[in-house]
Amino acid sequence: MTDRRxxxxxxxxxxxxxxxxxxGARPAGDPLASGTMRPAAVAPPLVSAVARGVALVVVLPVRLLWELIAAxxxxxxxYLLRPVGRFLRRWLLAPLAWVLHRLVWLPLVWCARHLLWLPLVWVARTVIxxxxxxxTRHGLRPVLVVxxxxxxWLATYLVLWPLQWLGAVLTPVGRLVVDAVVGAWRTxxxxxxxLHRLLLRPLGRGLRWLWRHTVRPLLSGVRWVWSVTVVPVARGLRAVWRATVAPxxxxxxxxVLAPARLAVREVLNALGLRR
Structure with missing residues (x-):
């Protein structure tokens, strides 16, 4: 075989x-050569332009104002609050705390201990x-015994004996009261x-008959009407909703929303405001 030019x-x-x-090879700048080409949804030009305009007019000033306030x-x-706080803590609060501790608190503690507590303890221990x-030994013990x-004596003659007499008197009355209560309970x-035999039982039977012959058929009819009318209408509305509103x-x-969000993100990335 011969080579063909x-x-x-x-x-x-x-x-x-x-x-x-x-x-079978591709250029170096071809996205398909590196395998990084991904299908991206291209937003409509008009919707993307409107979203970018809204982002520039509304979102960008608010974001710039917020960044300015934060800065x-x-x-x-x-440069102001932290140096002022350090200055006040070092040159005002610390010396003031030292002065109060050395010149006020320690003298008060010494005076309270040596001029008040120790004399009171000595008086209580040696005198009181x-x-x-x-x-207690010579004067209070006889008084307490008497x-x-x-x-x-007072508890025996003024409390115990009257209670015994009252119990003896009230025992027949208590028996009569107990007998009356028992008789009323039995009656x-x-x-x-x-009342159960003459009224409640016939009333229960009548209510049961009324439930079986009137209320239950009425509920069955309402359920049938509901299944025939409301349920199909609801299913039809759901089908219409799925066919129109959901798409x-x-x-x-x-x-609309996804391109607008993408446009706002691109604008913020371009301005360096997105972190």
């Missing part, structure tokens, strides 16, 4: 990048406690049983 055109023309590449706050905190012991005997039970909402979300 490829005939090239001698006419001048724009360079063809595909001629210099071998078969002013950071500068104010860094021995006096209390002597009074007082206890008087209290026992009430008989009346309730008679329109999906189209608005994909064709």
């Amino acid at each position: 490829t005939l090239r055109s001698s006419l001048p023309g724009p360079p063809n990048e595909h001629r210099a590449t071998p078969t 002013a706050g950071r500068l104010l905190h860094r 406690w021995p006096a209390l012991l002597w009074v 007082l206890g005997r008087v209290l026992v 009430a039970g008989r009346v309730l049983r008679l 329109a909402a999906r189209w608005a979300r994909r064709s």
Whole structure:
């Protein structure tokens, strides 16, 4: 077999990048060569332009104002509030705390301990406690014994005996009251049983008959009417909603909201405001 030479055109023309590449290879700038080409949804030009205009007119001034306020706050905190706080803490609060601790608190503690607490402890230990012991041993014990005997006599003759007499008197009355309560309870039970036989049982039977022959058929008819009328209408409305409103909402979300969000994101990225 003989080699065949490829005939090239001698006419001048724009360079063809595909001629210099071998078969099956792609140029270096071709996105398909690196495998990074991804299908992207291209927004309609009019919707994208409107979204970018809204982002420039509404979102951008608010974002710039917010960034300006945040920068002013950071500068104010860094160069004014923090140095003032350090100065006040170092040159005002710390010396004032030292002066109060050394000249006020420590003298007050010393005075309270040596002029108030220790003298009170000495007086209580040497004067009050021995006096209390002597009074308890020689004067208070007989008084307490006599007082206890008087209290026992009063409790015996003024409380215990009257309670015993009152119990003896009220025992027959209590028996009569108990008998009356028991009799009333039995009578009430008989009346309730008679009322159940003569009134409640027939009334229950009548209500049961009314439920079986009127209310239950009425509820069955209402349920049948509901299943025949309301349920088909609701299903039809749901089908109409799925056929009309849901596709329109999906189209608005994909064709209007998504391009607007993408445009705002591009504008913020271009201005360097998005982090």
